[in-house]
Amino acid sequence: MASRYWVVSLPAQNSASSLWNRLQEQISKHSFDTPLYRFNIPNLRVGTLDSLLSLSDDLLKSNNFVEGVSHKIRRQIEELERVSGVESSALTVDGVPVDSYLTRFVWDEAKYPTMSPLKEIVDSIHGQVAKIEDDLKVRVAEYNNVRSQLNAINRKQSGSLAVRDLSGLVKxxxxxxxxxxxxxxxxxxxxxxxxxxxxxxxxxxxxxxxxxxxxxxxxxxxxxxxxxxxxxxxxxxxxxxxxxxxxxxxxYSSEAQESRKQELEKLVQDQENLRGSLLQWCYTSYGEVIFVSLNLLSS
Structure with missing residues (x-):
């Protein structure tokens, strides 16, 4: 069963540390073994109230977009693992399980300088995920194209005699x-x-x-x-x-038969290579999308 997390934002009127301690005390009194993690958010350039109100709509759209891309990649991983007969593996971010990474998240100052305006950071995150989505479309289209060619050949080889390729039946x-x-x-x-x-x-x-x-x-x-x-x-x-x-x-042509055989073998090999490459790319990109989504959440 997947873990579920609530992200709670509270105003720190005096001390953030004292607020954190009080929150821990209250949670421990009213729940059973509920873990509590502190989501470390850096000091970002907030800007004016008008800019924040304007940015709030962009944040909502970007968050929905990033979440949608993460779901696309996860579904693609599930399909590739099913087709490949690969046992489903735990998805990771930088080699760390998603749950563990989420509870230990640290803002990446190198990628997203905190001195940059919030809108610039949000636009950068949105653009990065948009590129990942475009790459996903291209890679999936390339993989599906080879699959379609193989399926067409297999239909010719396994269909009825009225339509199938006869070269393998005639000596x-x-x-x-x-x-x-x-x-x-x-x-x-x-x-x-x-x-x-x-x-x-x-x-x-x-x-x-x-x-x-x-x-x-x-x-x-x-x-x-x-x-x-x-x-x-x-x-x-x-x-x-x-x-x-x-x-x-x-x-009948022995040369044509050999050519068809080589074409089939190449397509099979291409499909396996593309499937493995796409699966590895999805593993990596899923981690990247989760990473940027946490940065977006922190914004």
Whole structure:
């Protein structure tokens, strides 16, 4: 269960230390084992009342924006860990668990000089988180693009025979291509296989008798070869279509198969690299957003 914290701001009329001591006493009297932490806020350039009132709206918008970006990154981390099968890890800020970092927060004077006007500090924080959000969009888009390409290839390899890539199902010895002969690939509905076997030799003239061979079968279709004279191939396609058989265009090429194999292997490797890189970036950026959100809260 995630921890929940309340941030309470009290006016220090006399001494901040005495107020802190009184607050500890009151909390201990009215609660059970409730930890209390002092959120150290530096002396910032407050400016005029008008500037503070003007800044209050900006602070609310910036706080909601930063919180939204932190949620986006956290959800992205959860999705990447789930897809990768990685055990969910505790998110950190500078290598420290978020809970621990929150209770020991110290303002970073180097990044946000306390002598700078409050509006300048808030604008700097907002700009930093906006850049992180833009980087997230670019990195996620790049990762999703590779995923989409892989999914498209997988659909071609796992879909029905009417649409899938046939290169992995056809061997060189299944295809005859010569000056006069050509081998076509027919997609036959499973319930029509008897009809195909009894009719393919007569769909046009010059079909090689008993040349049809079944190469593969899925839940809907069967893949058959048929060899015939090249000059009647178009007539055969037309007659086959009229009987409900689909002739798939296919040209066997060992070079093309090797190229497709290398492309697939590269996409798989690219996806793994991008996923790991994006996950590490999200871990780091989540910590950065939590860090700047605490600085924003202190403002």
């Amino acid at each position: 060189p010895e299944d295809i005859i291509i010569s000056e006069h002969l050509v081998t076509l690939l027919a997609i036959v509905p499973k319930y029509s296989q008897k009809d195909w076997l009894s009719s393919y030799e007569t769909l046009t003239n010059y079909v090689v008798p008993r040349s049809s061979k079944k190469l593969f079968e899925d839940n809907e279709y069967a893949l058959y070869t048929v060899t015939l004279f090249n000059r009647v191939a178009d007539n055969f396609r037309t007659s086959a279509r009229e009987k409900g058989f689909q002739i798939r265009d296919f040209e």
